[in-house]
Amino acid sequence: MKTSDFYYDLPQELIAQTPIEKRDESRLMTLDRATGAVEHHHFYELPDFLNPGDCLILNDSRVLPARLLGQRLPGGGACEVLLLIDKGEQTWECLVRPGRKMRTGAKLSFGDGALTAEVMGELEGGNRLVQFDYEGIFLEVLERLGKMPLPPYIKEELQDRERYQTVYSKVVGSAAAPTAGLHFTPELLEKIAAKGVGIGYVTLHVGLGTFRPVKEENITDHAMHSEYCVISQETADLINRTKAKGGRCVCVGTTSCRTLESWANDDGTMEAKAGWTDIYIYPGYKFKVMDALVTNFHLPESTLIMLVSAFAGREHVLAAYEEAVREKYRFFSFGDAMFLYGEGSGT
Structure with missing residues (x-):
């Protein structure tokens, strides 16, 4: 078919x-x-x-409120990270944007430094391995900083x-x-x-x-x-x-x-x-x-x-x-x- x-x-x-x-x-x-x-x-x-x-x-x-909006360090250019799969040891497989500026070694900051991250590797297909650093419980950090990963065809912000x-x-x-x-x-x-x-x-x-x-x-x-x-x-x-x-x-x-x-x-x-x-x-x-x-x-x-x-x-x-x-x-x-x-x- x-x-x-x-x-x-x-x-x-x-x-x-x-x-x-x-x-x-x-x-x-x-x-x-x-x-x-x-x-x-x-x-x-x-x-x-x-x-x-x-x-x-x-x-x-x-x-998971898995969409994180932050800045690249140093310089402060905007970045977006979408958590996909928990790989353990504070590392996730992620979708990232802009991909060409988020190669291995790139450092990221979210929520004025409440959550920081480093790109640890690049995977086939373009996804990245990203390791996060934070204090406390990761899910609680995400509840504060993360946004809902709405499908691409939904353009309006979700109020609730x-x-x-x-x-x-x-x-x-x-x-x-x-x-x-x-x-x-x-x-x-x-x-x-x-x-x-x-x-x-x-x-x-x-x-x-x-x-x-x-x-x-x-x-x-x-x-x-x-x-x-x-x-x-x-x-x-x-x-x-x-x-x-x-x-x-x-x-x-x-x-x-x-x-x-x-x-x-x-x-x-x-x-x-x-x-x-x-x-x-x-x-x-x-x-x-x-x-x-x-x-x-x-x-x-x-x-x-x-x-x-x-x-x-x-x-x-x-x-x-x-x-x-x-x-x-x-x-x-x-x-x-x-x-x-x-x-x-x-x-």
Whole structure:
């Protein structure tokens, strides 16, 4: 399949720049993957589409305020550092700007010297190894000095950084939010649990590779980024009980889906596991665990729209996206959501 097979035309004004005032009042399109039929709802209606005995799997990763704005030393030229992967010993793999002035040995300062750093090495692809020096606890320093690493298509400043966190976020480590979960409120989760739906959590730390466009003409030539993910024994047991009793496993977001599909046994059973995954899901993939998916509307020609197409069928998905454009849904991270359900081949 060609990357261009996953293109759709999106007017710029439909890219949501700010979160909606109330999380669960975003719109919710439902898509029956067997027939391609769509309906228009609101996210607070999601419990109506879940059945007692189902389980809902959420990604509890929390976004690191990983964008640091500072100065190069000496001289004071501006610099930007984006933390990607903790390498230990106060050293991180980072994206840096301006790259040509931040070679090995470059010294940096943030927050009037509250945090200093040195570029220790240059990696293939242009990332840098940066070692930081600070007093106290690094996460607390980041909470003071760091900014949320919003996606490049969001141009407006975020007024409340918690709006780029899910209400159930817990384990710090993502460079981007698992955005399908941004629509949930504590009250909505309580309503879902009261209906007899089991709620379980996985952790997948979202990398910036999630925004990287697929540049190859053939989708199979794309090299997928790696992300660290964890499934606990408690969540594995919940999924196994649910499936054994005939309930559905409903994933919230492509990150929850990728975590489960990475570690699932061939018979669809789950075990506790942790590690790096570079699973790449595109049409032709046979899902082992996931029965339904809550997700946002994704970028054209992205690995995420390929995953959704693998689940619900490319033609169904692209037709639904065209309908969303006509109906002026809000797209991407702060946008509206879809619920994909039903039997389907995903071809």
